[in-house]
Amino acid sequence: MTEQGRTGLRAPVAGGRPAGPDPDAGTDQVVFEGVHKWYGDAPAVHDFNLAVRKGEFVTLLGPSGSGKTTSLRILAGLESATAGEVFLAGRAVTDDVPEKRNIGLVFQNYALFPHMTVAQNIAFPLRMRRMRKADARREIDRVLTMTRLTGFQDRYPRQLSGGQQQRVALARAFVFDPSVLLMDEPLGALDRNLRDHMRLELKSLQQRIGATVLYVTHDQDEALALSDRIGVMHQGVLQQTAPPDELYEEPVNSFVARFLGQSICLPATRVEKGAHTVVEVEGMAGRVLVDKDNDCSEDAGGEFMIRPERIRLGADRPDAAERNAARCSVVTQVYLGPQIEVHLRTDQGAELQVMVPSEARADYAAGTSHWLSWAPGDCRFLARVN
Numbered sequence: 001m002t003e004q005g006r007t008g009l010r011a012p013v014a015g016g017r018p019a020g021p022d023p024d025a026g027t028d029q030v031v032f033e034g035v036h037k038w039y040g041d042a043p044a045v046h047d048f049n050l051a052v053r054k055g056e057f058v059t060l061l062g063p064s065g066s067g068k069t070t071s072l073r074i075l076a077g078l079e080s081a082t083a084g085e086v087f088l089a090g091r092a093v094t095d096d097v098p099e100k101r102n103i104g105l106v107f108q109n110y111a112l113f114p115h116m117t118v119a120q121n122i123a124f125p126l127r128m129r130r131m132r133k134a135d136a137r138r139e140i141d142r143v144l145t146m147t148r149l150t151g152f153q154d155r156y157p158r159q160l161s162g163g164q165q166q167r168v169a170l171a172r173a174f175v176f177d178p179s180v181l182l183m184d185e186p187l188g189a190l191d192r193n194l195r196d197h198m199r200l201e202l203k204s205l206q207q208r209i210g211a212t213v214l215y216v217t218h219d220q221d222e223a224l225a226l227s228d229r230i231g232v233m234h235q236g237v238l239q240q241t242a243p244p245d246e247l248y249e250e251p252v253n254s255f256v257a258r259f260l261g262q263s264i265c266l267p268a269t270r271v272e273k274g275a276h277t278v279v280e281v282e283g284m285a286g287r288v289l290v291d292k293d294n295d296c297s298e299d300a301g302g303e304f305m306i307r308p309e310r311i312r313l314g315a316d317r318p319d320a321a322e323r324n325a326a327r328c329s330v331v332t333q334v335y336l337g338p339q340i341e342v343h344l345r346t347d348q349g350a351e352l353q354v355m356v357p358s359e360a361r362a363d364y365a366a367g368t369s370h371w372l373s374w375a376p377g378d379c380r381f382l383a384r385v386n
């Protein structure tokens with residue numbers, strides 16, 4: 001079989017670089033279609049639909065128990081779906097054993113073989129595929145260079161740092177040029193600095209070789225830094241899949257708004273729909289104008305949402321009639337270096353937090369009164385999902 005046929009990735013040249021633009025780039029490499037998973041009578045994944053394009057880096061982000069790992073394991077063939085289909089490069093693989101799926105796996109605990117050297121660990125998937133020794137040596141050299149592990153091939157895992165061990169795990173997953181790489185919290189066991197560093201390495205490696213990656217994390221910074229698109233999961237349901245900026249700016253419901261970035265979300269009711277939507281917000285006096293109405297059904301319950309950086313704090317009520325405003329007082333402030341987090345309570349009892357530069361901390365002593373104001377274009381009316 002040719003390199004291209006075997007791998008689904010482009011034939012690499014020296015240094016692991018893909019040889020020219022990939023004609024298949026942008027086609028769907030992974031597709032989940034209506035996938036459900038039940039454990040007994042408990043649903044773990046519900047109607048999961050997702051297409052990952054070739055060369056794309058997609059992250060499943062969500063709290064513990066939201067169904068991220070189960071979805072990944074179904075794609076890898078380590079778990080069977082209760083209903084639905086999964087496709088790899090256009091072929092249904094739902095009934096294929098894991099070895100037939102040509103998927104690379106990287107987990108949090110590296111799962112290196114302790115009694116094997118780095119080179120032997122990396123060679124393992126090639127041995128399983130009965131690759132000729134000379135070809136295997138070439139492939140191993142290629143991924144050692146790619147993961148900056150040249151010179152470490154004769155060491156045992158215990159003689160390596162956590163970051164180096166994780167690079168071996170990556171090299172072992174890359175060496176047989178899988179059609180897709182699945183990574184489940186691969187940086188989770190590393191300390192903060194190393195994790196930030198490995199994050200950059202992982203991203204540049206993925207971009208260099210054009211790998212298709214489906215990644216799982218509950219760390220939103222990691223998801224933002226790495227992903228072309230992020231799918232937010234909650235209680236087994238994929239809530240929204242979008243590029244990071246779109247997810248931040250245009251969340252589909254209050255769960256997504258709360259899970260990604262800071263947000264102020266307050267229960268609200270729509271009272272009018274016209275040029276602006278008008279809502280009544282719990283803990284705020286009067287009517288609030290909202291430009292961005294997600295058209296949620298009112299029975300489901302709604303929420304008013306705004307990002308704290310879109311709120312302005314001032315001593316006086318703003319003049320502009322079209323600006324929303326609420327009077328509030330400071331409950332407390334938390335010093336965070338360049339900024340302080342000011343905890344506020346509106347006169348009607350809503351609690352919220354905004355950031356202001358630390359230079360202004362004397363103006364926001366506990367008990368002082370201020371006016372909050374914001375433009376209708378900066379706030380949303382969203383479906384409530386807790």
Ligand SMILES: Nc1ncnc2c1ncn2[C@@H]1O[C@H](COP(=O)(O)OP(=O)(O)OP(=O)(O)O)[C@@H](O)[C@H]1O
Pocket residue numbers: 039043044062063064065066067068069070071218
């Ligand atoms: N083998 C199993 N048997 C029974 N229930 C399971 C099994 N594996 C997972 N579950 C349940 O399925 C749900 C989804 O689990 P899953 O591991 O996919 O979540 P997750 O989002 O990856 O969580 P985490 O971030 O903690 O790994 C959870 O409620 C979990 O308890």
